[in-house]
Amino acid sequence: MSGFNLGLFQKNFGGNHRIAGVSINLGCTKGRGSSTRMFNYCKTHSENPSECINQFIKINNTNNSILLTNWSGNTSRQFNEIYTPKSYSELTSIVSKMTPNTPIIVKSSSYSWSPFLFTKGIYTNKNINPICINTTEYKGEITINETNQTVTCLSGTYLGELLCYLGLNGGYTLDQFPNIPFATIGGAIATCTHGSSTSVGTISELVTELWYVLPGFTEEVKVSNDLLGAYASVLGQIGIITRVTLRIIPTFWLSLNKQTITVTDLINNVSNLFDTSDYLSCYWTPNTNTVDLRQYTKISDSVTLPISLFQCKIDNKFMVYQNIQNMDAYSEAPVLDWQIGNSRHTLNESGLGECDKQSSVPTGNPEYIEVEYAFDISYLQEAINVVNDWVNNYDTQMSLGVFVRFSGEDTLPWLSNCKGIAKNVWFLIDVDKKSNYNYNFNILEKNMWQYVGARPHLGKWNNVDNNTFIEMYGSDGATFLQMANS
Ligand SMILES: Cc1cc2nc3c(=O)[nH]c(=O)nc-3n(C[C@H](O)[C@H](O)[C@H](O)COP(=O)(O)OP(=O)(O)OC[C@H]3O[C@@H](n4cnc5c(N)ncnc54)[C@H](O)[C@@H]3O)c2cc1C
Numbered sequence: 001m002s003g004f005n006l007g008l009f010q011k012n013f014g015g016n017h018r019i020a021g022v023s024i025n026l027g028c029t030k031g032r033g034s035s036t037r038m039f040n041y042c043k044t045h046s047e048n049p050s051e052c053i054n055q056f057i058k059i060n061n062t063n064n065s066i067l068l069t070n071w072s073g074n075t076s077r078q079f080n081e082i083y084t085p086k087s088y089s090e091l092t093s094i095v096s097k098m099t100p101n102t103p104i105i106v107k108s109s110s111y112s113w114s115p116f117l118f119t120k121g122i123y124t125n126k127n128i129n130p131i132c133i134n135t136t137e138y139k140g141e142i143t144i145n146e147t148n149q150t151v152t153c154l155s156g157t158y159l160g161e162l163l164c165y166l167g168l169n170g171g172y173t174l175d176q177f178p179n180i181p182f183a184t185i186g187g188a189i190a191t192c193t194h195g196s197s198t199s200v201g202t203i204s205e206l207v208t209e210l211w212y213v214l215p216g217f218t219e220e221v222k223v224s225n226d227l228l229g230a231y232a233s234v235l236g237q238i239g240i241i242t243r244v245t246l247r248i249i250p251t252f253w254l255s256l257n258k259q260t261i262t263v264t265d266l267i268n269n270v271s272n273l274f275d276t277s278d279y280l281s282c283y284w285t286p287n288t289n290t291v292d293l294r295q296y297t298k299i300s301d302s303v304t305l306p307i308s309l310f311q312c313k314i315d316n317k318f319m320v321y322q323n324i325q326n327m328d329a330y331s332e333a334p335v336l337d338w339q340i341g342n343s344r345h346t347l348n349e350s351g352l353g354e355c356d357k358q359s360s361v362p363t364g365n366p367e368y369i370e371v372e373y374a375f376d377i378s379y380l381q382e383a384i385n386v387v388n389d390w391v392n393n394y395d396t397q398m399s400l401g402v403f404v405r406f407s408g409e410d411t412l413p414w415l416s417n418c419k420g421i422a423k424n425v426w427f428l429i430d431v432d433k434k435s436n437y438n439y440n441f442n443i444l445e446k447n448m449w450q451y452v453g454a455r456p457h458l459g460k461w462n463n464v465d466n467n468t469f470i471e472m473y474g475s476d477g478a479t480f481l482q483m484a485n486s
Helices: 006-012 016-029 032-045 049-055 088-096 159-168 185-190 225-231 263-275 310-316 324-332 377-393 437-452 466-485
Strands: 066-069 076-079 104-107 131-134 143-145 150-154 207-213 240-247 253-262 279-284 290-299 368-376 402-407 424-432
Touching: 088 131, 088 207, 088 240, 104 240, 150 159, 150 207, 159 185, 185 240, 207 225, 225 466, 253 263, 263 279, 263 290, 263 377, 368 377, 368 437, 377 424, 377 437, 424 437, 437 466
Parallel strands: 104 131
Antiparallel strands: 066 076, 143 150, 150 240, 207 240, 253 290, 279 290, 279 402, 368 424, 402 424
16 A cells, blocks of 8 residues: 555545545554554553554555645645544544644645645644644534524534534524535634525634634633634634534525626626525626526425425435536525425426435545635625636636625634625636646735735635735734734
8 A cells, every 4th residue: 555646545535434444454464664653653642552543544655654635636745643533532532642732734524725724733833744633533413402593513523414413403504504515514614614695604603612622632622702703713723623513593495586687787786686685696707797696585485396305315314415407506505405495497307306415525526726705795896807807817727607606794703704794795716727826826816805805715725925814804813823823
């Protein structure tokens, strides 16, 4: 297995069990050097060797370390030590044996495109190779509090599992949701992940309580109210989130209204469209003057012929993707996988409602790199101008048009790009990974900030330096950087 390569890794990356299996075999069968190192490590870090082996994932390549990469392969790092705790006691057992201030990179499903995913972590300003804590098996312990209308779970819980659990246990859901069931709740909160709900900004805004640990700690710490916003956009830099409590809402039915309108009409009516939608999004191709608008509104019941994937969800114990025809609806309003209002085609016409669980984590199509910016709805025209200019004057090689989503406001998370803005537009742009995306994205990022006041999604490509970061996030940004560097 010393030839363990990036391609294989990408294929198996989501199958945490598979990686764990490989690593355990390696512990028994690999060359003496690596096994010895692992057992030495176990001796000093654990009384229980089998527990240690199971947690200690080490796959040797020529550098005697493991190469981790993100979903799209645009960033990677070699690690000598990776732990994959499966429970709270395993996690605290691992971190409590570390010396305080040990540099750590927390990674979960690695869906982030951020170039900083494997470099900016906890105490990583030291010139020491960090230890990786992989939370993809650190999941479950989901409990719903009906009185408070909240749910609490371990931070590595997949969003899909959480949504399914909420649906099956009382008919609840989250009022903001991205379109990726295999991202973890910890990763989603850490990067202020969002969908297209107009009533809230990002998932981070739903946080009501949060706990974290640091190296050398024997127990998790509950975050105090004054720092909740910092940890609700933790970015893997000021602590390992152990568990989190989020606000929940009863699930609901939706009706979809699709129409093509001109860009001019969109700009003129955008505030009104926002006010009359529960979920809102559209597709726009640069240099064109029309958009495909999708407006979703909540309806009170399922009067006629609703399509429900409820049974599918039960069978899979997971939120399910629907077939491609329905993906557009799904992406923007994931609660649709729970129930679909009668505005959709019927099951027989298009096959909508097929039971189709997404089979594995990141076997997606990592051919593109993604950026996303959030900005005030009143700057829509300026944002369109900036993107048109960028497309026309640089060799941008966009993969698709611009996916435009809308969201409400965040007030809690310090680093949310829609904090303090009541009505937000998000521009999502993909470019070919083979293109000169770094150069082009730097130009777009600067112009979007300068002319639109748009801040980048922190789980997508972003290259913000510390000064600009403080400009963007004010005193919260400055304090966050101090916390991260202290
Ligand atoms: C195909 C695809 C679709 C996407 N769709 C959307 C979308 O619809 N909306 C959207 O907003 N984003 C979307 N994203 C972006 C992405 O989902 C988010 O950025 C999210 O962070 C990914 O979660 P993850 O579990 O993969 O986290 P990772 O990528 O593994 O980690 C992201 C960051 O979170 C930190 N982190 C993770 N877990 C913890 C923890 N327990 N404690 C402390 N820090 C932690 C890490 O250190 C890292 O800095 C998409 C990405 C892909 C690849």
